[in-house]
Amino acid sequence: MTLPLRSNNAIKQIRRDEKTAMSDVVVVGAGPIGSYTAYQLADLGFEVVLIEEDNEIGKDVICTGVISTEAFQHFNLPKRSIISEIKSISFFSPSSVTIDYTPSSTLAFVVDRGLFDRGILEQAKKKGVDVHLGEKVCQVNSYEDFVEIESGNEHCTKKVRAKVAVLATGINYQLHRSLGLGLPTGFMQGTQTEVEVEGLSETEIYVGKRISPGAFAWALPLGNGWARMGILAESKGVSHLKGFLKERFAGRIKQESPRIFQKRIACGAIKRSVRNRILTVGEAAGQVKTTTGGGIFYGLLCSETAVNVLQEGFSKGDLSEKQLIQYDKLWKSKLGKELRMGIWMRKVMKKLTDKQIDKIFKFVREKVSVREMLERKIKFDYHTGVISLGLRLLRGLI
Numbered sequence: 528m529t530l531p532l533r534s535n536n537a538i539k540q541i542r543r544d545e546k547t548a549m550s551d552v553v554v555v556g557a558g559p560i561g562s563y564t565a566y567q568l569a570d571l572g573f574e575v576v577l578i579e580e581d582n583e584i585g586k587d588v589i590c591t592g593v594i595s596t597e598a599f600q601h602f603n604l605p606k607r608s609i610i611s612e613i614k615s616i617s618f619f620s621p622s623s624v625t626i627d628y629t630p631s632s633t634l635a636f637v638v639d640r641g642l643f644d645r646g647i648l649e650q651a652k653k654k655g656v657d658v659h660l661g662e663k664v665c666q667v668n669s670y671e672d673f674v675e676i677e678s679g680n681e682h683c684t685k686k687v688r689a690k691v692a693v694l695a696t697g698i699n700y701q702l703h704r705s706l707g708l709g710l711p712t713g714f715m716q717g718t719q720t721e722v723e724v725e726g727l728s729e730t731e732i733y734v735g736k737r738i739s740p741g742a743f744a745w746a747l748p749l750g751n752g753w754a755r756m757g758i759l760a761e762s763k764g765v766s767h768l769k770g771f772l773k774e775r776f777a778g779r780i781k782q783e784s785p786r787i788f789q790k791r792i793a794c795g796a797i798k799r800s801v802r803n804r805i806l807t808v809g810e811a812a813g814q815v816k817t818t819t820g821g822g823i824f825y826g827l828l829c830s831e832t833a834v835n836v837l838q839e840g841f842s843k844g845d846l847s848e849k850q851l852i853q854y855d856k857l858w859k860s861k862l863g864k865e866l867r868m869g870i871w872m873r874k875v876m877k878k879l880t881d882k883q884i885d886k887i888f889k890f891v892r893e894k895v896s897v898r899e900m901l902e903r904k905i906k907f908d909y910h911t912g913v914i915s916l917g918l919r920l921l922r923g924l925i
């Protein structure tokens with residue numbers, strides 16, 4: 528697919544027609560990754576415009592809000608959004624064989640996504656980012672030496688120009704289609720509810736064919752007796768979640784029919800995250816863990832890479848596709864294997880019967896040396912190590 532690259536004469540004509548101000552970067556989408564990208568760029572002194580279709584940030588976000596402690600150490604994230612900590616996880620097999628994992632330090636934080644998203648946006652504003660809320664971007668035109676963004680509320684009447692555009696539109700891939708950016712390899716469903724539950728003190732993860740083939744369900748305490756309960760599934764997320772709550776938490780949940788929310792989750796990288804003067808970051812680029820559906824850490828990591836590549840391009844005076852494609856190469860070399868391994872692991876998991884999963888749990892539970900070996904490989908944000916070891920062990924067991 529070719530981009531609408533315009534001739535120099537056409538560009539001159541456009542410039543004569545409209546004296547639109549030109550900023551350095553326009554970021555589309557004020558989710559955490561878009562706002563963090565805008566914040567970093569403005570912090571480096573670039574003139575940044577951030578356009579978001581919603582009027583209010585962080586409202587009704589469907590997310591469990593689990594973010595590693597490493598992410599909070601590495602990035603400047605709003606700590607006041609933290610509502611609880613994950614200190615240990617209990618894994619449940621189909622017949623309730625359990626394996627507990629309690630590392631020496633806190634594994635991750637659980638955030639209020641409203642506070643988290645608004646906190647990052649505030650940081651961006653403080654650095655001078657020009658934020659436009661309630662404006663949906665309906666078209667991105669890419670020219671030889673600038674991009675033009677068309678946006679608006681009901682009608683697409685506003686135009687903003689910049690030297691580069693960064694798309695951080697989450698799971699909305701409408702702009703991708705017209706720009707030839709491609710879509711993620713696949714999608715999962717994330718389905719979640721918030722309930723008051725008795726006797727849940729630490730995070731619990733449930734696996735098995737009846738729970739969700741090739742994926743898992745979670746119960747995550749928030750404090751004050753409330754919990755986020757959810758399921759990652761290929762399909763039928765709502766019925767899987769209802770079945771899970773009924774089977775595993777019967778009589779412990781206060782709400783009789785809690786409200787259930789569902790959202791698609793990208794599963795696999797998009798083919799091209801860079802086109803002429805356009806970069807994509809976050810879930811818009813498929814930068815989501817294919818094992819768990821967590822997208823915030825990978826999105827932030829890749830946003831940092833995007834900002835570094837842009838800074839280099841601006842300082843060299845070279846924002847050509849040849850220069851910016853470095854971003855695509857860099858983030859895929861960092862995370863490509865992780866994304867592929869996660870998809871592969873889920874395929875293997877999907878083939879296992881509940882009996883086989885029980886057998887694996889019993890084996891790991893009984894063999895202290897194996898459990899220790901696996902625990903040494905566990906990293907909250909990177910799963911290739913533990914998957915490789917797990918699959919090697921599996922070969923000898925099944």
Ligand SMILES: Cc1cc2nc3c(=O)[nH]c(=O)nc-3n(C[C@H](O)[C@H](O)[C@H](O)COP(=O)(O)OP(=O)(O)OC[C@H]3O[C@@H](n4cnc5c(N)ncnc54)[C@H](O)[C@@H]3O)c2cc1C
Nearest residue numbers: 556558559560580591592593664697717809810821822823
């Ligand atoms: C049930 C569930 C649980 C999850 N739990 C976790 C978890 O515990 N930890 C974790 O890390 N991840 C989790 N995720 C994934 C995580 O929520 C996403 O990966 C994350 O929100 C991606 O951030 P983003 O900024 O890329 O996109 P988003 O947060 O989706 O933000 C995109 C923004 O772009 C705006 N936008 C889109 N199109 C346009 C347009 N054309 N014009 C203007 N604005 C536009 C949208 O309105 C939105 O504000 C979960 C997801 C689900 C569904």
